[in-house]
Amino acid sequence: MTLRFLTAGESHGPELTVIVEGMPGGVEVRGEEIDRELLRRQQGYGRGARTQRIERDHAEIVSGVAAGRTTGAPVAMRIVNRDFANQPERPRPLTAPRPGHADLPGAIKYGMEDFRHVRERASARETAARVAAAALVRPLLAAFGVRVGSFVTEVGPECLRVRLEGLDAAALAGLAAAAEEDPNRCPDADASARMREAVDGAGRSGETVGGAFVVFATGVPPGLGSHVHWDRKLDGRLAGAVCSIHAVKGVEIGPATEVARRPGTEVQDPIVLRDGELARMSNFAGGLEAGITNGQPVVLRAWMKPLSSVRAELVSVDLETGERADPPYVRSDVSAVPPAAVVGEAMVAWVLAEALLERFGGDRLDVMLAAAAAVRGPGAATREAGR
Ligand code: EPS
Numbered sequence: 001m002t003l004r005f006l007t008a009g010e011s012h013g014p015e016l017t018v019i020v021e022g023m024p025g026g027v028e029v030r031g032e033e034i035d036r037e038l039l040r041r042q043q044g045y046g047r048g049a050r051t052q053r054i055e056r057d058h059a060e061i062v063s064g065v066a067a068g069r070t071t072g073a074p075v076a077m078r079i080v081n082r083d084f085a086n087q088p089e090r091p092r093p094l095t096a097p098r099p100g101h102a103d104l105p106g107a108i109k110y111g112m113e114d115f116r117h118v119r120e121r122a123s124a125r126e127t128a129a130r131v132a133a134a135a136l137v138r139p140l141l142a143a144f145g146v147r148v149g150s151f152v153t154e155v156g157p158e159c160l161r162v163r164l165e166g167l168d169a170a171a172l173a174g175l176a177a178a179a180e181e182d183p184n185r186c187p188d189a190d191a192s193a194r195m196r197e198a199v200d201g202a203g204r205s206g207e208t209v210g211g212a213f214v215v216f217a218t219g220v221p222p223g224l225g226s227h228v229h230w231d232r233k234l235d236g237r238l239a240g241a242v243c244s245i246h247a248v249k250g251v252e253i254g255p256a257t258e259v260a261r262r263p264g265t266e267v268q269d270p271i272v273l274r275d276g277e278l279a280r281m282s283n284f285a286g287g288l289e290a291g292i293t294n295g296q297p298v299v300l301r302a303w304m305k306p307l308s309s310v311r312a313e314l315v316s317v318d319l320e321t322g323e324r325a326d327p328p329y330v331r332s333d334v335s336a337v338p339p340a341a342v343v344g345e346a347m348v349a350w351v352l353a354e355a356l357l358e359r360f361g362g363d364r365l366d367v368m369l370a371a372a373a374a375v376r377g378p379g380a381a382t383r384e385a386g387r
Contacts, residue, residue: 002022002354002357002358002362003020003021003022003023003137003350003353003354003357003362004020004021004022005018005019005020005021005130005133005350006018006019006021007126007129007130007133008129009079009081009125009126009129010120010121010123011081011119011120011121011123011125011126012081012083012084012087012120013081013084013120014080014081014084015078015079015080015081015084016078016079016081016125016126016128016129017076017077017078017079017129018076018077018079018129018130018132018133019074019075019076019077020064020074020075020076020077020133020136020137021074022357022362023064023070023072023074023075023136023137023140024070024072024140024357024362024363024364024365024368025069025070025071025072025363025364025365026069026070026364026365026366027069027070027136027137027139027140027143027365028068028069028139029061029065029068029069029070029075029136029139030068030139031059031061033135033138033139034059034061034077034132034135034136035057035058035059037131037132037134037135037138037342037346038057038058038059038079038128038131038132038135039056039057040131040342041057041127041128041131041339041342041343041346042055042056042057042128042339043183043338043339044183044184044185044335044336044337044338044339045155045183045184045195045196045199045335045338046155046199046202046203046209046333046334046335046336046337046338047333047335047336047338047339048331048332048333048334049331050083050331051333051339054082054083054086055081055082055083056082057079057128058079058080059077059078059079059132059135060077060078060079060080061075061076061077062076062077062078063075063076064076070136072363072364075136077129077132077133079128079129079132081125091116093113093114093116094114094115094116094119094327094328095113095114095115095318095319095320095321096115096316096317096318096319096325096326096327096328097115097316097317097319097327098115098308098309098314098316098327098330099308099314099315099316100305100308101119101122101308101309102118102119102122103115103118103119103122103327106118106119106122113319119330122246123246124245124246124247124336124339126246127245127246127339127343127346130343130346130347130350131342131343131346133346133350134345134346134347134349134350134353135346137349137350137353138349140353140356140365141217141349141352141353141356143365143369144219144221144356144368144369144372145219146217146218146219146220146221146352146356147173147217147218147219148215148216148217148345148348148349148352149172149173149175149176149179149215149216149217149218149345150176150179150185150213150214150215150216150341150342150344150345151175151176151178151179151185151186151187151213151214151341152179152184152185152186152195152211152212152213152214152337152338152341153186153211153212153213153214153301154210154211154212154213154303154337155184155186155195155198155199155209155211155335155337156195156198156199156202156209156210156211156306156335157198158191158194158195158197158198159191159212160186160187160188160191162175162214163255164214164254164255164283164286164299164301165254165255165267165269165282165283165284166282166283167216167283167297167299168283168297169218169219169297172216172218172297172299173218174187175187175214176216179341183196183338184196184199184335184337184338185213185337185338185341185342195211195335199334199335202334202335203334205311206310206311206312206329207306207310207311207312207334208306208307208308208309208310208332208333208334208335209306209334209335209337210247210303210304210305210306210307210335210337211303211304211335211337212301212302212303212304212337213301213302213304213337213338213340213341213344214299214300214301214341215242215299215300215301215302215341215344215345215347215348216297216298216299216300217287217297217298217348217349217352218297220287220293220295220297220298220352221293221295221356221359221372221375222292222293222294222295222377223292223293223359223375223377224292224293224352224355224356224358224359225237225288225291225292225293225355226291226292227290227291227292232291233290233291233292234288234291234292234293234351234355235253235286235288235291236291237351237354237355238251238253238288238298238300238347238348238351239251239253239300241347241348241350241351242300242302242344242347242348243302244347245302245304245340245343245344245347246336246340247304247305247306247307247308247336247340248302248303248304248305248340248344249303249304249305250302250303251300251301251302251303252286252300252301252302253285253286253288253299253300254283254284254285254286254287254288254299254300255284255286255301256286259284267284268282268284269281269282269283269284269285269296270282278295278377278379280294280296283296283297283299286298286299286300287299293355298348298352300348302340302344304336304337304340307332307333307334307335307336309329309330309331309332310329310332311329313326314326314327356368359371359372360372
């Protein structure tokens, strides 16, 4: 049995609950770090009133931690929904499904006549629980030297061009540090100013915008994931995890959309010796070859569609009356690209932590670190012989 987490809770219910099972013993847990991650997810240009003014997320740790470290037992956390207090006792049933949301397919699947019961769980509010779960594994990753970060490259029509294949760990860390200071999580001030205008314009006209964000991990040991079977390939697992984020419709590993258009000879990552160590001249592969990490930074990009809650008239059908209907507008964010990048970090951190446990065993951190130190790659003997 490996690392796993479960989330429960509705957007306007009393709380989100998350249980993380399979954590190794001995990993440091700092509540303020978990809350810091929750705050990063709540911020961002284009967020609505709820995340800006109503919610201030805090994870209450209920179990699995003693003296500031994991005990190996399941870690349960609660995140209270402050907006619960503002909910009407008997809200009007929603009978006209909104296109682009889970309303109709979810209601067909579970036999709900009131779409509210579907949308309550389908809401992206749930991602707060994911971020809390991933905040637990970040110190585990850090113990191996793995750092996960993100930055936004597109909001609406505005785009920051970045050559993903040329970014080493230091360049990626620099971009993430600049993004951390920016409300769009964009590392370039001019591009961010244009993004802000795009969000403002969309907000004024009742529109929403989508965009794209890059998530990366540096210091990733080679050998995570596997080429031997389809469901062990780490690129597929990462893409699946990131694509499970609300409104994300596409994921590329490395600069894949560009790689697809260029000749094969131009998109190799040649293997060279640099100061006696194996190194690569570029990172077109995004740190993954055949579904295994190769020691380069893991880099992926995700695209998010514009949020489907727009003020403009929607075309739908009221399933109670059978008449054409415009479903009532529900307050929404104009842009949720910056928080989606933070959730992207959480999903990438989670999948990498799973893969670390698979490779180095998962009962206790000290044993994992010793197992990692014992791994010697091909060529190690040659290098030690001074060649
Ligand atoms: C969301 C709609 C909005 C967002 C919410 C996600 O909530 P509400 O319908 O209450 O205004 O604020 O996101 C969060 C509350 C959050 O913490 O991310 C949706 O429909 O997905």
